[in-house]
Amino acid sequence: MEFPEGLKYSKEHEWVLVEGNTATIGITEFAQEELGDIVYVELPEVGEKVVKDDPFGAVESVKAVSDVYAPVGGTVLEVNDVLPDNPETINDDPYGDGWMIRVEMTDEEDLKDLMTAEEYAEYVEQQKEDEDEEEEEDEAEDEEEK
Amino acid sequence: MKRTPLYGAHRRAGAKMVEFAGWEMPVQYSGVIDEHVAVRTRAGLFDVSHMGEIVIRGPGALELCQKISANDVSRMKLQQAQYNLLMNEKGGIVDDVIFYQIEPNHFLICVNASNSDKDFAWIEEHAEGNVELENASSRYAQLALQGPLAEKILQPLTSVRLNEIAPFFFSFGEVSSIRCLVARTGYTGEDGFELYCDSVEAERLWKTLLASGVPMGLEPAGLGARDTLRLEKAYPLYGHELDDTTTPLEAGLEWVTKLAKGPFVGREVLLKQKQEGIRRKLVGLELLDPGIARSEYTLFKNGRSVGRVTSGTKSPTLGKAIALAYVAIDEACLDNTIEVEIRGRKTRAKIVPLPFYRR
Structure with missing residues (x-):
């Protein structure tokens, strides 16, 4: 699984690319894989304000809907027009063509509690380990049953 | 959480597991859309062993079945299956189920996993006369082989003449030497079969079907695709379209509700609702x-x-x-x-x- 260097990552599995005062936001490879086939994307309008840690949009798989949280606050400069008609772009290229919105950041302090690629990789690994531990416990139980 | 006999097989196949009605079930393998398309165009194999099975037999079996359900069980032929509704006194739906008539006065009822204990208690409560009831849910595993290629995949593995089984009929036979009830039923809107076998044989049946079918395009399919497939066909799902407070007339299931068959639980309420309008x-x-x-x-x-x-x-x-x-x-x-x-x-x-x- 890929976590490009140079991006910042949130605990809710969004990524941010910071260029000056502008932040490009999307969801991570881990997030898209957990969701499965994405069939609908809801995005804000250009000019709307997004608030750090509040939902700014949603991604929907055939099964369920998930909110996408703003890792930084600001004003929406641009939204990815490709997504409404081709939501699967997020599955195919989460860090590239699958970007969601571009915002003008109001407060650079917002970046402080985001993770580096290395930190996020550890965070995802931890989440997977938690799952694996459950699995191992399961398998141990299975053995006992036998 | 409960697990089907195929839990290990699902895990090894890389399935994503979720909780459903108290069971740990595969929601997807390769992806919901891919599995959905496989069922519509080729075939998919579902583990539906979480579904419950209740056996009603004995001289009073038909009478009991008629009393607890909305459809006319007396019109079933031998080895026929029938979609039916277990009804409550208020005209609401206890469960939507499939009745299988194995012999005269011997029925197997396939019930929803979430309802199997409720259904069994409710049937017991209404049972009178000479009937024997068994909650056989843990004895049976159930696999659903669904899609236009289902018959082609299954036929080489069995001596049962599949082309002689009409939709909503079934037969007993061996599939690769595993004794099965082979029913031409399903929940996807495609042709296909539901196979009931002994729980201990489930994994062997699963592997045999995949080995035979995968070269023809068969894929294992999870509950995610099962849900999108049934929804396209507008098959109701208990807990969503149906519950204890919805009536068959409201749910568009008048075709299952044989008000003229004689008394059954909830009939008076339904007659009144029909007269007054829903x-x-x-x-x-x-x-x-x-x-x-x-x-x-x-x-x-x-x-x-x-x-x-x-x-x-x-x-x-x-x-x-x-x-x-x-x-x-x-x-x-x-x-x-x-x-x-x-x-x-x-x-x-x-x-x-x-x-x-x-x-």
Whole structure:
């Protein structure tokens, strides 16, 4: 699984690319894989304000809907027009063509509690380990049953 | 959480597991859309061993079945299957089930996993006379082989002449030397079979079917695809379209409800409802604006709340957002445009004929 260097990552599995005062936001490879086939994307309008840690949009798989949280606050400069008609772009290229919105950041302090690629990789690994531990416990139980 | 005998096989196949009705079940293997398309165009194999099985037998079996259900069980032929509803005193639906008539006065009832204990207690409560009841749920595993290639995949593995089994009939036989009840039934809207076997044989049957079918395009399929497939066909799902408070007349299941067959639990309420008219009705919706309607979203017409969504998804076959919903009877006419509130935004939807998909 890929976590490009140079991006910042949130605990809710969004990524941010910071260029000056502008932040490009999307969801991570881990997030898209957990969701499965994405069939609908809801995005804000250009000019709307997004608030750090509040939902700014949603991604929907055939099964369920998930909110996408703003890792930084600001004003929406641009939204990815490709997504409404081709939501699967997020599955195919989460860090590239699958970007969601571009915002003008109001407060650079917002970046402080985001993770580096290395930190996020550890965070995802931890989440997977938690799952694996459950699995191992399961398998141990299975053995006992036998 | 409960597990089917195939839990290990699912894990090894890389399935994503979820909790469903107290069971740890595979929701997807390769992906919901891919599995959905496989079932519509080739074939899919589902583990549905979480479903419950209840046996009713003995001289009073037919009489009991007639009393507890809405459909006319006396019209079933031997080795026929019948979609039926277990009814409560208020005309509500205890469960939607399939009856299999194995012999005269010997029935196997396939019930929803979430309801199997409730159903069994409820049948016991109504049983009188000479009948024997068994909750056989843990004895049986059930695999559903569904899709246009199902017969081609299954036939080389069995001496049962599959082309002689009509839809909603079944036969007993061996599939690769595993004794099975082979029924031409399903929940996907495609041709296919549901195979009931002893739990201990489940993994061998699963592997045999995959080994035979994968070269023809068979894929293991999970509950995610099972849900999108049934929804395109507008098959109800208990807990969504049906529950203890919805009646068959409201749910569009009048065809299952044989009011003239004689007394059964809830019949008086249904006769009265039929005479007075229903106040809400299950309809199909197609969204006219972007968005996906989900279970429990509210419906509006001219600012007034007129109903709620019970199930919704983006149909992989049709490429449109579809939903089932209960709508006030005065708004429940074809082509009527109403609004669904999706996360605070009103989205237009049109009432369309059911099913959404026909093969």
